[in-house]
Amino acid sequence: MDVHAGESVFISGGTGSLGAMAIPVAKSLGLHVYTNGSGDNEERVRKLGAEKFIDYRKENYADVLSGVDHVLDTLGDRELPNEFKVLKEGGNLVSLRGMPNGRFARRSGMPLFKRLLFQAAGRKYDRMAAVKKQTYDFLFVHEDGSQLDRIGRLFDKENPLETSIDTAFAFDEINKALDKVKQGKSKGKTILTFE
Numbered sequence: 448m449d450v451h452a453g454e455s456v457f458i459s460g461g462t463g464s465l466g467a468m469a470i471p472v473a474k475s476l477g478l479h480v481y482t483n484g485s486g487d488n489e490e491r492v493r494k495l496g497a498e499k500f501i502d503y504r505k506e507n508y509a510d511v512l513s514g515v516d517h518v519l520d521t522l523g524d525r526e527l528p529n530e531f532k533v534l535k536e537g538g539n540l541v542s543l544r545g546m547p548n549g550r551f552a553r554r555s556g557m558p559l560f561k562r563l564l565f566q567a568a569g570r571k572y573d574r575m576a577a578v579k580k581q582t583y584d585f586l587f588v589h590e591d592g593s594q595l596d597r598i599g600r601l602f603d604k605e606n607p608l609e610t611s612i613d614t615a616f617a618f619d620e621i622n623k624a625l626d627k628v629k630q631g632k633s634k635g636k637t638i639l640t641f642e
Contacts, residue, residue, distance in 0.1 A: 452477025454516040462488035470495040551585040611635030
């Protein structure tokens with residue numbers, strides 16, 4: 448996602464684990480950050496840097512937002528039509544949960560057969576994007592030292608990365624921690640501590 452300070456980004460599901468990590472990064476890049484989620488998380492997410500919060504129980508973000516420069520999808524297939532709707536003409540949607548497409552396969556250096564396979568698999572999203580000259584990119588999230596280094600340089604002691612921690616467990620309580628994560632109702636990260 449090629450972003451510039453002053454542009455806007457909608458981060459779907461900003462109250463979730465991935466969205467809540469993306470918000471402070473986007474804010475530190477000078478973006479106007481909009482997100483949605485359950486209303487009881489609004490204060491927490493605003494503290495992370497969201498300027499606009501839409502409670503999905505009260506209103507649909509697709510009825511409230513329009514002309515957004517970028518969308519970061521953390522919810523997947525069922526939300527993509529609405530995400531394209533709020534995206535401006537020529538905007539970019541990056542999905543962490545959608546379907547890989549041909550652009551993903553080319554960027555990843557895959558052989559021709561796999562590029563064709565992913566091109567066919569992601570055609571639905573590429574067509575949605577083409578309606579308003581938008582782009583659709585799938586991003587496979589994995590550890591990448593150079594990306595982590597770039598993000599790390601955005602934050603320091605004077606400008607720390609704001610995070611949301613739900614619960615901390617001692618390492619010997621790892622099964623409790625895993626159960627908590629499986630429930631999917633966390634309001635931030637579940638942390639293991641080593642003493």
